[in-house]
Amino acid sequence: MAAYDEIARLPIAQADAARLPVPDSSVAAVVSVLAHTDMPAYFAVLREVARVLRPGGVFVNLGVHPCFCGGFADRGDPAAVLVRPGYLDGHWTKESWTDQGIRAKVGATHRPLPALLNAFLDAGLTFDRCAETGAPLPIVLAVRAVNR
Numbered sequence: 325m326a327a328y329d330e331i332a333r334l335p336i337a338q339a340d341a342a343r344l345p346v347p348d349s350s351v352a353a354v355v356s357v358l359a360h361t362d363m364p365a366y367f368a369v370l371r372e373v374a375r376v377l378r379p380g381g382v383f384v385n386l387g388v389h390p391c392f393c394g395g396f397a398d399r400g401d402p403a404a405v406l407v408r409p410g411y412l413d414g415h416w417t418k419e420s421w422t423d424q425g426i427r428a429k430v431g432a433t434h435r436p437l438p439a440l441l442n443a444f445l446d447a448g449l450t451f452d453r454c455a456e457t458g459a460p461l462p463i464v465l466a467v468r469a470v471n472r
């Protein structure tokens with residue numbers, strides 16, 4: 325019960341993720357869920373994460389797996405993912421293997437895996453753990469990083 329009361333009193337802010345109303349080096353942890361495909365300026369968001377995290381603070385980024393999703397990855401066959409040309413392009417697209425999902429409606433920014441991970445390092449965030457989930461091939465990539 326005490327833990328619930330503490331959570332209920334956490335402050336909430338609604339803002340541009342690239343301009344957080346949070347002081348420098350002031351928070352112990354930042355979590356980003358399903359955002360790196362949905363914010364074209366996501367690398368600026370990573371720099372903002374590094375700004376608000378205190379040194380040694382932890383950042384967890386969980387999002388669409390860059391290797392198996394995007395306009396180039398066809399999940400029409402439930403037993404396999406057909407990867408077409410496009411992985412290396414790193415672009416915003418509304419292309420999707422299905423016209424039923426959200427991506428065909430709002431689109432997504434695809435970034436190849438090295439572009440995404442190198443942007444962490446460029447922002448001053450050193451990743452120390454990764455995980456991927458989904459079947460039969462990963463859908464989600466999670467990265468934990470520490471602010472230098």
Ligand SMILES: C[S@@+](CC[C@H](N)C(=O)[O-])C[C@H]1O[C@@H](n2cnc3c(N)ncnc32)[C@H](O)[C@@H]1O
Pocket residue numbers: 339340341342357358359362363
């Ligand atoms: C795929 S949704 C994920 C939402 C939520 N994190 C979740 O897991 O359900 C991406 C969200 O990012 C928001 N968004 C896009 N650009 C943003 C920005 N610059 N700052 C804050 N939010 C943004 C969109 O409005 C959308 O709600």
